[in-house]
Amino acid sequence: xxxxxxxxxxxxxxxxxxxxxxxxxxxxxxxxxxxxxxxxxxxxxxxxxxxxxxxxxxxxxxxxxxxxxxxxxxxxxxxxxxxxxxxxxxxxxxxxxxxxxxxxxxxxxxxxxxxxxxxxxxxxxxxxxxxxxxxxxxxxxxxxxxxxxxxxxxxxxxxxxxxxxxxxxxxxxxxxxxxxxxxxxxxxxxxxxxxxxxxxxxxxxxxxxxxxxxxxxxxxxxxxxxxxxxxxxxxxxxxxxxxxxxxxxxxxxxxxxxxxxxxxxxxxxxxxxxxxxxxxxxxxxxxxxxxxxxxxxxxxxxxxxxxxxxxxxxxxxxxxxxxxxxxxxxxxxxxxxxxxxxxxxxxxxxxxxxxxxxxxxxxxxxxxxxxxxxxxxxxxxxxxxxxxxxxxxxxxxxxxxxxxxxxxxxxxxxxxxxxxxxxxxxxxxxxxxxxxxxxxxxxxxxxxxxxxxxxxxxxxxxxxxxxxxxxxxxxxxxxxxx
Amino acid sequence: xxxxxxxxxxxxxxxxxxxxxxxxxxxxxxxxxxxxxxxxxxxxxxxxxxxxxxxxxxxxxxxxxxxxxxxxxxxxxxxxxxxxxxxxxxxxxxxxxxxxxxxxxxxxxxxxxxxxxxxxxxxxxxxxxxxxxxxxxxxxxxxxxxxxxxxxxxxxxxxxxxxxxxxxxxxxxxxxxxxxxxxxxxxxxxxxxxxxxxxxxxxxxxxxxxxxxxxxxxxxxxxxxxxxxxxxxxxxxxxxxxxxxxxxxxxxxxxxxxxxxxxxxxxxxxxxxxxxxxxxxxxxxxxxxxxxxxxxxxxxxxxxxxxxxxxxxxxxxxxxxxxxxxxxxxxxxxxxxxxxxxxxxxxxxxxxxxxxxxxxxxxxxxxxxxxxxxxxxxxxxxxxxxxxxxxxxxxxxxxxxxxxxxxxxxxxxxxxxxxxxxxxxxxxxxxxxxxxxxxxxxxxxxxxxxxxxxxxxxxxxxxxxxxxxxxxxxxxxxxxxxxxxxxxxxxxxxxxxxxxxxx
Numbered sequence: 001x002x003x004x005x006x007x008x009x010x011x012x013x014x015x016x017x018x019x020x021x022x023x024x025x026x027x028x029x030x031x032x033x034x035x036x037x038x039x040x041x042x043x044x045x046x047x048x049x050x051x052x053x054x055x056x057x058x059x060x061x062x063x064x065x066x067x068x069x070x071x072x073x074x075x076x077x078x079x080x081x082x083x084x085x086x087x088x089x090x091x092x093x094x095x096x097x098x099x100x101x102x103x104x105x106x107x108x109x110x111x112x113x114x115x116x117x118x119x120x121x122x123x124x125x126x127x128x129x130x131x132x133x134x135x136x137x138x139x140x141x142x143x144x145x146x147x148x149x150x151x152x153x154x155x156x157x158x159x160x161x162x163x164x165x166x167x168x169x170x171x172x173x174x175x176x177x178x179x180x181x182x183x184x185x186x187x188x189x190x191x192x193x194x195x196x197x198x199x200x201x202x203x204x205x206x207x208x209x210x211x212x213x214x215x216x217x218x219x220x221x222x223x224x225x226x227x228x229x230x231x232x233x234x235x236x237x238x239x240x241x242x243x244x245x246x247x248x249x250x251x252x253x254x255x256x257x258x259x260x261x262x263x264x265x266x267x268x269x270x271x272x273x274x275x276x277x278x279x280x281x282x283x284x285x286x287x288x289x290x291x292x293x294x295x296x297x298x299x300x301x302x303x304x305x306x307x308x309x310x311x312x313x314x315x316x317x318x319x320x321x322x323x324x325x326x327x328x329x330x331x332x333x334x335x336x337x338x339x340x341x342x343x344x345x346x347x348x349x350x351x352x353x354x355x356x357x358x359x360x361x362x363x364x365x366x367x368x369x370x371x372x373x374x375x376x377x378x379x380x381x382x383x384x385x386x387x388x389x390x391x392x393x394x395x396x397x398x399x400x401x402x403x404x405x406x407x408x409x410x411x412x413x414x415x416x417x418x419x420x421x422x423x424x425x426x427x428x429x430x431x432x433x434x435x436x437x438x439x440x441x442x443x444x445x446x447x448x449x450x451x452x453x454x455x456x457x458x459x460x461x462x463x464x465x466x467x468x469x470x471x472x473x474x475x476x477x478x479x480x481x482x
Numbered sequence: 483x484x485x486x487x488x489x490x491x492x493x494x495x496x497x498x499x500x501x502x503x504x505x506x507x508x509x510x511x512x513x514x515x516x517x518x519x520x521x522x523x524x525x526x527x528x529x530x531x532x533x534x535x536x537x538x539x540x541x542x543x544x545x546x547x548x549x550x551x552x553x554x555x556x557x558x559x560x561x562x563x564x565x566x567x568x569x570x571x572x573x574x575x576x577x578x579x580x581x582x583x584x585x586x587x588x589x590x591x592x593x594x595x596x597x598x599x600x601x602x603x604x605x606x607x608x609x610x611x612x613x614x615x616x617x618x619x620x621x622x623x624x625x626x627x628x629x630x631x632x633x634x635x636x637x638x639x640x641x642x643x644x645x646x647x648x649x650x651x652x653x654x655x656x657x658x659x660x661x662x663x664x665x666x667x668x669x670x671x672x673x674x675x676x677x678x679x680x681x682x683x684x685x686x687x688x689x690x691x692x693x694x695x696x697x698x699x700x701x702x703x704x705x706x707x708x709x710x711x712x713x714x715x716x717x718x719x720x721x722x723x724x725x726x727x728x729x730x731x732x733x734x735x736x737x738x739x740x741x742x743x744x745x746x747x748x749x750x751x752x753x754x755x756x757x758x759x760x761x762x763x764x765x766x767x768x769x770x771x772x773x774x775x776x777x778x779x780x781x782x783x784x785x786x787x788x789x790x791x792x793x794x795x796x797x798x799x800x801x802x803x804x805x806x807x808x809x810x811x812x813x814x815x816x817x818x819x820x821x822x823x824x825x826x827x828x829x830x831x832x833x834x835x836x837x838x839x840x841x842x843x844x845x846x847x848x849x850x851x852x853x854x855x856x857x858x859x860x861x862x863x864x865x866x867x868x869x870x871x872x873x874x875x876x877x878x879x880x881x882x883x884x885x886x887x888x889x890x891x892x893x894x895x896x897x898x899x900x901x902x903x904x905x906x907x908x909x910x911x912x913x914x915x916x917x918x919x920x921x922x923x924x925x926x927x928x929x930x931x932x933x934x935x936x937x938x939x940x941x942x943x944x945x946x947x948x949x950x951x952x953x954x955x956x957x958x959x960x961x962x963x964x965x966x967x968x969x970x971x972x973x974x975x976x977x978x979x980x981x982x983x984x985x
Contacts, residue, residue: 365639369598380631385657386624395620395664402668410668414661421657425634425650433638433646463624467556474557 008065011072014055014080015120021047022113029106037104041095044109045088048116052084062479064126068188071126073479078328078472079123079255086247086335087116089451093339094240096445097346097354103149103238111148112244115141119252123259128177128187131256135173135220138249139166145244146237158236165229169219176212179205180264192264202268210265214275217260220253221309222302224282231290234302239354242298243342246305251331254312258327261316262480269319276317281412283310288419292426297345297358300423301338304382307420308334314397314413318404324477326396329469333381333393333462340378340455344371347443347452355440358427363436371443372431374456381459383424384417389462487550488535489564492528492574493612496581496604499524503601514596518589521600525582525607532578532611539571544962546617546680554621559676563617568963569744569814570614572956573737576821577610579941580733584726586938587829591725591836592640599640603726606632610734614741619667619677626702626742627660629735633727641722648715648722655705655715663702666695670750683749683970692754699747700758706739709799710769713792720788721841725832728784732791733825737817740798744814748802748967752974755803762803763893769796770900777907783831783841786911787824790867793900794820800897801882805971809885810964811957816878818956819866819949823875826863826942830856833935834915837928843911848920853930857916859939864912866946868905874949 009016025047029040055077062073091112098104118138125131143166147159181187183205184195196202215226222230234242261272287307294300312334315326348355365372381390394417401410443449462469499520506516539547546565554562566574584603592599606629613625630653638649671677674685687695705712716736720728748755770793777789794816801813833856834849835841850857866873869880879901886894920926931939949956 365598366595385631386627391624391627395668398665399668399671402665402672407665410665411662414665415658418654418658418661422650422654425653428634429638429646429650432635433649466554470555470557 005067007067008063010058011061011063011065012070012124013058014051015117015124017054018047018051018113018117018120021050022110022117025113026110029110032106037098037106037108038095040106041091041109044113045091047113048084048088048091051120052081052088055080055084060475060479066130068190069127069130070121070124071189072124075255075259075324075328075476075479076124078476079251080120082251082332082335083116083119083123083248086251086339087112087119087244089339090240090244090247090342092447093243093343093346093451095447097238097240100352101149101238101354105148108145108148111141111145115139115145116248119248122252122256125256125259126189126263128180128189128192131260132170132174132177135256136170138252139170139220142166142245142249145241146233148241149238152238154236155238158233161236162229162233165219169216169226171216172212172219173216176209176214176216179209179212183209189260189264193266196265196267198267202271206268207271210268210272211275213260214257214272214279217253217257218279221250221257221312222306223279223309223313224286224306227283227286227306230306231299231302234305235296235299235356239298239342239346239356242301243338243346246301246338246342247335250305250309251335254309254327254331258316258324259480262319262324266319266482273317273319276313277406277409280310280313280317280409283307283313284413284416284420285310288416288423291420291423294423295357295359297348297356297361297427300358300427301341301345304420304424305334305338307416308382310416311394311397311413314401314406314409317406317409318400320400320404321474321477321481322396322403323400324480325470325473326400328473328476329396330393332469332473333389333459336455336458337378337381337390340374340452340459341382343448343452343455344375344378346448347371347440347445349441350438352441358430360438360440361427362430362434364431364440367436367439368442371452374452375431376428377456377459379424379427383421385421387463389459392462392466487548487564488531488538489548489566489615490550492532492535492578493564493608493615495528495531496524496607496611499604500601503597503604506597514593517597517600518585521585521604522582524604525578525585528607528611529578529582532574535566536571536575539566539959541568541959542962544568544966549617554618559671559678560620561618561678562621563678564612564615564621565617565680566615568960570741572814572818572960573614573734573741574611576737576818577607577614577734580730580821580825581607583825583829583938583942584729586934587729587832588724588726589934591832595639599636602632602636603730606636606730610730610738613738617679619670619679619682619746622679623660623664623667626663626738627657629738630656630660633731633735636727637719637723640724640727643722644718645722648718651715652719655712659702659705659712662698666698669695679745685750686974687751689753692751693757696747696751696754696758699742699751703739703742703747704765706742707736707795707799708739708792709765709795710772710792713769713773716792717785717788720791720828721782721784725828725835728788728828729825729832732787732828733821736791736795737821740795740802740813740817743799743802744810744964744967748805749970752971755805755971756975759803759805762799763890766796766800766803767893767896769793770800770897771903774900774903774907778903778910780907781843783834783843783911783915784828785841786843786907787827787831790904790907791820791824793904794824794867796900797879797882797897800886800893801878804882804885804889805968806885806888807961807965807968808881809889810968811961812878812881812883812885814960814964815874815949815953815957816882819874819878819946822942822945822949823863823866826859826939826946827867829938829942830860830863833931834928838924843914845922846915846925847918847922848925849916849928851920852926852928855936856931859931859943860916861912862943862946864908866950868908869901872947872950874946874953876950877953
């Protein structure tokens with residue numbers, strides 16, 4: 001009898017590396033002076049890159065470890081790389097802003113790194129308990145980050161709001177988990193799957209538990225009707241934090257939802273499909289309609305991200321390989337577009353003060369043609385206009401919907417994308433068709449410029465070389481299909 | 483045959499010009515001057531290349547020529563595939579001809595943000611040519627919708643007072659149609675596992691699916707054509723767009739709808755095309771009569787010509803859905819003729835607009851006295867638009883009516899009234915603008931067309947007469963490709979129709 005089985009640490013090596021480095025970072029930041037922000041931030045980026053390198057090195061190594069609590073496969077490797085890259089980039093984006101707003105405290109990088117660790121664990125969660133732990137590890141730093149501008153009422157309000165609603169969603173998730181445990185007698189994903197396998201009539205308790213879990217997770221991706229926090233938090237949190245919210249946690253949460261619903265509940269697709277479809281339609285519609293009247297660009301991007309999550313969920317509703325491949329492609333492109341858009345929001349200042357109204361962008365095409373061009377590339381791409389990358393994201397999502405016979409969903413999806421196009425091109429209108437009342441300052445942040453350039457080039461030239469992304473997304477999707 | 487990938491070169495050469503334009507440095511005036519020259523040289527080079535391509539084109543063949551295929555999406559059956567047949571080759575020539583003309587026409591009238599303007603036009607050229615040359619549905623769609631980006635900016639940045647409204651209306655209307663086309667493309671891909679247009683042209687799509695896909699295609703192409711009742715974006719877009727924007731809109735962009743019907747709807751969905759023919763006839767006839775009447779009442783020159791475009795495109799859709807040799811040749815010819823004539827008419831409006839900065843018909847009058855050369859050019863295009871024998875407009879309308887008469891006499895009779903109405907509104911326009919007393923001082927002060935403007939009009943006048951006097955040089959190369967569509971249509975519908983019982 002084996003009392004203790006040594007876990008296969010190689011599978012969890014990226015997380016272990018990042019955890020060790022994160023704790024070192026914490027020690028350093030406590031020991032050092034508060035002015036050391038830049039050093040700590042650089043080390044944070046280094047830690048994230050190291051974890052990414054380790055992930056890349058062991059890319060696609062499959063298996064479970066820690067008694068089945070932790071799973072690694074192509075999907076997890078891909079998503080982890082995405083999350084790590086997103087976190088590193090958003091950390092780089094933050095420096096100038098935080099220094100200007102005097103919030104450049106050394107906690108910031110540490111919290112980002114811990115939260116990223118939580119996201120990686122979420123992506124690899126293979127048990128309801130590890131899922132919950134990872135989710136909390138990811139969420140707690142986020143609550144603090146949202147409120148990091150302690151002197152700002154808006155920021156603290158955002159943090160509190162996020163915390164209260166986040167706690168509620170955690171409660172829902174836990175309640176759902178307990179129901180699932182009660183009705184299947186298991187918390188491990190494989191065990192749940194085998195308990196549910198071949199059941200013709202699934203018990204009401206399992207369905208209720210599953211819906212509760214979905215509700216908890218839908219909160220994390222801000223799918224309607226669990227989106228209420230997003231616009232307020234996006235608007236209230238400091239812009240780099242908002243950028244981080246839009247980039248990394250969304251990726252991790254959508255990965256988690258995909259794994260949970262394709263894994264343990266994979267055989268119940270008929271039961272949950274309609275719920276996903278409803279979430280998806282509601283998100284797309286609200287994301288499109290509510291954004292129309294926004295004047296604050298951060299709020300607008302919040303609604304835009306709600307809409308984007310609706311499109312990503314179409315792929316889950318399809319519940320097959322093409323659908324998951326669509327999700328992976330979509331979320332990758334979404335991340336790049338969000339990075340680009342938030343770079344521009346971070347550059348928006350007048351007379352050295354940050355501004356965030358859409359009207360502040362007016363006349364940008366005349367003063368800073370390249371910046372305006374980059375922004376219009378991002379906006380057209382988010383609207384899904386070819387030949388930009390955003391179009392291909394939508395293309396694969398809709399293709400999976402058509403393959404799965406979800407015609408109504410696809411039609412609603414394309415129609416809302418037209419409505420959404422209205423507010424994206426409204427931003428272009430402001431930049432190109434209007435004259436400035438007050439000009440934006442010229443951006444002097446080389447880091448942001450570089451990131452923005454890279455993101456724009458990726459969005460524009462994706463059309464030339466789509467195959468690598470397609471192939472890795474395909475491999476990632478395959479690993480979730482039994 | 484030409485050894486190098488000529489179609490890709492024609493499509494993407496304008497992008498080289500864009501790249502050059504981006505590198506231009508200096509003060510605003512020299513940038514503007516250089517930008518104009520670079521754009522003109524690039525577009526002329528593209529035109530020369532496309533003429534060279536046409537000279538190597540086998541006019542007797544119905545097959546696709548200069549075909550290029552490269553892998554694009556690995557693992558999916560979607561390729562980068564280009565090729566032309568007798569239908570698309572003319573549209574490519576039309577696009578590459580009109581682009582330098584547009585650039586010349588904007589030489590003086592566009593003074594702000596010249597560089598960006600030229601970039602937009604060259605981008606537009608890439609999109610247009612690419613769309614006509616694409617032989618893969620996804621590639622086709624990318625170009626088809628990609629046209630929106632530069633056109634949106636052209637209307638919105640360099641347009642008239644209500645440009646924002648017009649640009650949004652244009653963008654959203656067209657996008658709404660296009661997204662349904664996208665779903666239809668995906669449905670075809672799902673069914674047949676390929677987006678290769680030549681393959682799908684031979685595929686037999688289930689009847690029920692054909693109907694749905696036809697409607698989705700229709701939503702997209704009808705907006706582009708535009709057909710009644712989804713034409714309302716066109717007058718707004720035309721009125722607000724700068725002259726060259728109107729030219730390219732009327733000259734090429736409207737043809738994308740007709741091209742779509744010919745390239746996709748008819749060959750892929752022959753049975754649904756037959757099923758929906760009555761609908762198409764009805765819409766076409768309404769377009770011809772209704773918009774002609776509307777055109778009669780216009781006070782704005784551009785609006786009048788915009789409505790006349792809708793009427794003329796009504797003839798095109800009527801001709802296409804007759805599925806007779808004459809009707810389809812007529813429709814194709816009408817599209818080419820309209821591409822030249824309406825473009826020229828918008829240029830005529832642009833000439834006087836540049837001088838007086840108004841398009842109100844009532845502000846003009848008596849131009850024949852101080853602008854005789856202009857009056858002559860305007861007259862030629864006006865008569866071509868009316869359909870005077872000897873000009874290009876006659877051939878198209880005549881063939882369409884000839885073809886339609888074999889299929890549906892009522893529709894033909896009704897559409898023929900459009901010819902009369904067309905003469906009425908065009909002559910009325912001409913009378914008010916060119917004849918009459920020359921009373922107003924500012925109109926008196928207008929100068930006749932400059933050498934640059936003559937250079938714009940001469941090739942178009944030559945084309946109008948060439949097409950009118952010797953149409954065979956245009957009809958013969960397109961005939962085999964059209965015949966192929968008709969054969970396919972007849973075969974498909976003969977199979978699907980229940981065999982009649984012999985008594």
